[in-house]
């Protein structure tokens with residue numbers, strides 16, 4: 331039986347989009363749910379961002395994912411993105427210990443007969459939170475370590491930043507702002523598949539949520555949208571628009 335995986339990114343604490351994701355993921359054939367960064371809300375009317383994000387993780391994300399996993403027995407994989415403050419990583423780790431999800435950043439897990447690895451860091455950008463920013467040289471070094479943990483040709487990489495110069499990294503001005511280290515990594519290692527987010531508007535700008543570098547298929551479904559794909563057949567994948 332084909333195993334279906336579901337990927338969403340840049341949910342930014344929007345409960346409506348989380349609930350829609352879990353609804354789609356409840357389908358019988360779905361084996362795994364992957365959440366690719368920028369998980370917590372960004373704007374807050376009062377209080378500081380770390381507290382606001384902590385409350386979202388503690389009172390919604392962890393109990394909700396725990397309940398979903400208990401009911402469905404499906405795997406949930408999650409990682410932070412550049413808009414998630416790092417100080418709450420301890421809380422996410424406690425969620426992992428409680429069985430709510432498995433953490434992805436710089437780790438490898440089994441998914442069907444493939445591997446799933448994650449990478450939260452983005453290349454330098456003019457945003458407020460700097461917790462998950464690195465220069466291209468350091469991203470390159472991290473990715474070469476990550477590539478040693480599994481066979482890239484059998485691995486799906488969830489990387490928050492998209493590869494530079496593709497359909498997946500175009501901002502409103504028309505400029506490409508993705509990571510050159512991520513692009514080089516894909517060209518050199520030829521992963522089975524890569525999943526991205528971060529640039530919410532890119533699929534609107536380019537008219538494409540998919541791109542191909544060599545034999546590697548890369549997707550950035552856009553903020554809150556849901557990618558549904560067959561782990562063994564990437565030709566049939568589909569994006570459900572939020």
Ligand SMILES: [Zn+2]
Nearest residue numbers: 340368413528
């Ligand atoms: Zn985002």
